[in-house]
Amino acid sequence: MPSRWMAHSSFSSDHFIGVDLLGVARAILGGAKIMSTCKNKVLTLVFVLRPGEVLLGYKKRGFAQGWWNGFGGKVEAGETIEEGAKRELHEESGLSVSNELDHVGVLMFEFVNDPVLLEVHVYRTYSYTGTPIETEEMKPQWFKHQDIPYKDMWPDDKLWYSLMLNGKYFNGNFKFEGLTNLLEYEINEITK
Numbered sequence: 405m406p407s408r409w410m411a412h413s414s415f416s417s418d419h420f421i422g423v424d425l426l427g428v429a430r431a432i433l434g435g436a437k438i439m440s441t442c443k444n445k446v447l448t449l450v451f452v453l454r455p456g457e458v459l460l461g462y463k464k465r466g467f468a469q470g471w472w473n474g475f476g477g478k479v480e481a482g483e484t485i486e487e488g489a490k491r492e493l494h495e496e497s498g499l500s501v502s503n504e505l506d507h508v509g510v511l512m513f514e515f516v517n518d519p520v521l522l523e524v525h526v527y528r529t530y531s532y533t534g535t536p537i538e539t540e541e542m543k544p545q546w547f548k549h550q551d552i553p554y555k556d557m558w559p560d561d562k563l564w565y566s567l568m569l570n571g572k573y574f575n576g577n578f579k580f581e582g583l584t585n586l587l588e589y590e591i592n593e594i595t596k
């Protein structure tokens with residue numbers, strides 16, 4: 405039975421920092437079946453790992469084109485967040501994952517003058533089948549941890565990647581103006 409990491413948020417742009425994301429994350433860790441309220445745009449982000457390295461994809465088109473990122477995208481109607489994560493990973497890299505993904509974080513992104521909040525669920529795994537292939541959307545490449553190209557990535561990534569790479573559970577709130585100006589943020593590591 406797949407886990408149902410359905411998103412929930414009482415998030416409001418009037419209370420950007422300090423929302424109950426910590427409570428959401430604790431509930432998830434406690435095994436709660438959290439259903440989507442559909443207030444946010446729910447996305448996934450999957451990191452495939454091998455010892456000392458992470459697989460990133462160079463975004464060839466669309467949102468954040470020209471930057472490196474994990475694999476992921478929007479969760480579709482009728483699928484759990486984890487199912488969406490596995491589907492996007494396969495579509496964008498050719499890799500398949502049959503085991504449960506390790507859910508390590510929830511990141512909330514607000515953009516100035518945009519009422520839509522992005523709720524990004526971060527997963528990692530060492531367990532996959534297949535060989536990474538270039539797809540219409542992404543060009544994959546393995547990076548040693550010390551060579552991760554942060555200057556060609558979302559500005560927030562360098563703030564939380566070490567937690568993800570070390571298998572810590574975390575959440576974060578980020579407020580952007582445009583795609584490159586990170587105005588404020590908060591990151592919490594959560595102990596299980």
Ligand SMILES: Nc1ncnc2c1[nH]c(=O)n2[C@H]1C[C@H](O)[C@@H](COP(=O)(O)OP(=O)(O)OP(=O)(O)O)O1
Nearest residue numbers: 447448449466467473475476477478522524558560
């Ligand atoms: N700030 C930040 N840091 C790291 N990663 C992300 C962000 N913002 C984000 O949106 N992301 C991630 C979350 C997703 O993995 C992708 C965005 O997905 P997107 O390409 O919009 O979704 P798809 O469903 O693949 O889109 P199309 O198929 O419609 O192009 O970035």
